[in-house]
Amino acid sequence: MSIIAFIPVRGGSKSIPHKNIKSFCGKPLVFWTLGALQDMDKVDEVVVATDCDEIEDTILQFNFSKVRIYRRLPQNATDTASTESVMLEYIKKSSLTKDDYFILVQATSPFTQKADIEGGLNLLLESQYDSVLSTVRFKRFLWNNDGTPFNYDFKNRPRRQDFDGKLMENGAFYINTVGNIIDSTNRLSGKVGIYEMPDYTAVEIDELEDWSAAEDIMRRHILKRDAIQTHNIKLFLTDVDGVLTDAGMYYSENGDELKKFNTRDGMGIRLLKENGIKTGIITSENTKIVENRAKKLNVDYLYQGKISGGKLDAAKDICKKESITLQEVAYIGDDLNCFDLLSNVGLAACPSDAVDKVKGIPNIKILNKRGGEGVVREFIDNWILA
Template sequence: MKTIAFIPVRGGSKSIPLKNIKPFCGKPLVCWNIEALEDCPEVDEVIVATDSDKIERVVTSQSYKKTKVYRRSAENACDTASTESVMLEYIHYAQLPSDDIFMLVQATSPLTETVHFTEALTVYGKGEYDSILTCVRNYRFFWNEDGTSMNYDYRNRPRRQNFSGMLMENGAFYINKVRNILESGNRLSGHIGIYEMPEYTATEIDEPDDWVVLENLMRKHVLSKRKEVKISLFLCDVDGTLTDGGMYYSENGDELKKFNTRDGMGFQLLREVGIKTGIITSENTKIVENRAKKLKVDFLYQGKRDGGKLAVTKDICEQLGITLDEVAYIGDDINCMELLEAVGVKACPADAYEEVKAIPDIHIMTRKGGDGCVREFINHIL
């Protein structure tokens, strides 16, 4: 018997285009749930069901071990298709055994953590319920349209500490057996149990305002619990990172490069908070020297050196009295890989070499080289 986590993500969101891969707190939205599930030992497989090439590329570019992409049919990816329809489509396609546990997970609830999946699956494993849904406790007072109060006596208004509230479905995830889903055609059936989640997980992302609210809640309730990584030094590559990788030549044979001004502002923001900056490139040009002066970087290393970029970075760390764990680096090609694998925080542009994207724990930016990917990474750090 296996436990399958199923995440349906369409490419056709109307209110927020491609919201499932839009950066949420520095990471594509769908990746938050995927990574929480990857860390959950009770989950055997994670299936991302999508109709979008872009969503598939984002998911497969990560180094996930349990996660696979399923290309859902166009019929079950339209605006009128139900979530149950794509669940049933996949169950029939994969010919899942009837005793398998099937957990529907909503990417629009990014504050769901590994502990929530683990606890709910543990409850389900006791066999007391046929299916489980997630809820939060709501302490609002509700009224009927006929002017009668629904969940309290307005003549004796209770204080919050004396009010038990009401359980509200938050849509984070649902657990059932394959057999039950096939028989009922529904995510829930039989004797239904409730797994109560924290009140801050009540909101799902549907409209742009939800995005702003949930990013703030994510920082306060989830990210604040994680160990803070101290960054003392920011380094980046040039060709394919600060530039688009193109090589332009004038009629006189002069080589030209195109840089992005927003990346330049990012270096200023780092400088303002006391983070040292540097550029490391295998090329050796006056253009890069001039750009480095403009950016006011603390360190510039050009040309091939013994030991490559990693050796250069170790020298800088020794000068500053810091470790590689305190270094953030963004690069795009195979000559960046050794350094990327060694530093504390690593990133690459959206169009980086595929082997670079496969480096564990690397942050893959949504922007390409020369298109503001360095600024995007800097924003993530700050």
């Protein structure tokens, strides 16, 4: 028995062109649901059904190990094609069995968290339900066209806190078995279980007017919570080549080695220091250039060259001096010599062009920018000082 997640994303959206890969709070919209599914231990594979080369290229750059691209047929990627049509198309062409579980997830619901999908899946696995859908509790007083109340007695108007309201689909996810989907040709069938999500998840991004409001909700309810969870960061460390620089090797006519740094990263480190967070550079190279840059940035610690025990031991040494733990450290690196340290700190990140092994570290933040393009500032702004 396998558990497959399925995300249909078309390239032909009319209301918001290419909305599934349009930047939403600093990342392509589809990234948020893919990230939640990638982190789920029970999900074996995440299938993205698309008809668009640009969407495919964007998703592949995330380097999520569970994600696979399925190129949907043109007739099932039109404005009038149903989601069920592409689900059934994929099921027919795949090697899934009728006992496999199928999770339909919408990319336009970026507020969906790993815990939400896990909750819905557990509800199905541990109950007598045949399928499960996500909902929100809608506490509004509704009326019929004929002037009669639909869901309350206006002569005995309840207080909102005493009003049960009604459950409304929020479109975040639907879970069923492959066999049930084939038999019913529908995402839901049989006895349906209800998984209730927070009311703010009712917002779906279908029109351009929804975008700013949805980003505000994301910042207040999701990113702010993540920032609070990482707010105990007391030390920021960074690699140099491939992070503060583009990893290029530049030489003058006299043979002098040159490195290109990004001034925005420097401002980010300054902001950290203003917020009481210690800073440091750990690099395997040993150059005067880096020493000068460290002085310019006024970092608290600089470890260069071959370090006994590698970068992880260097970080532990700093933690000992600061009387903190590795869980209070944020580190950004890009290559194999950063792997051990990235795997042990409380908050880890890497540039978008980091090596695949680094990108595969559980819970690492894969940033949008490449090394040398201001990726350190992106990490600082979006995750440490969010």
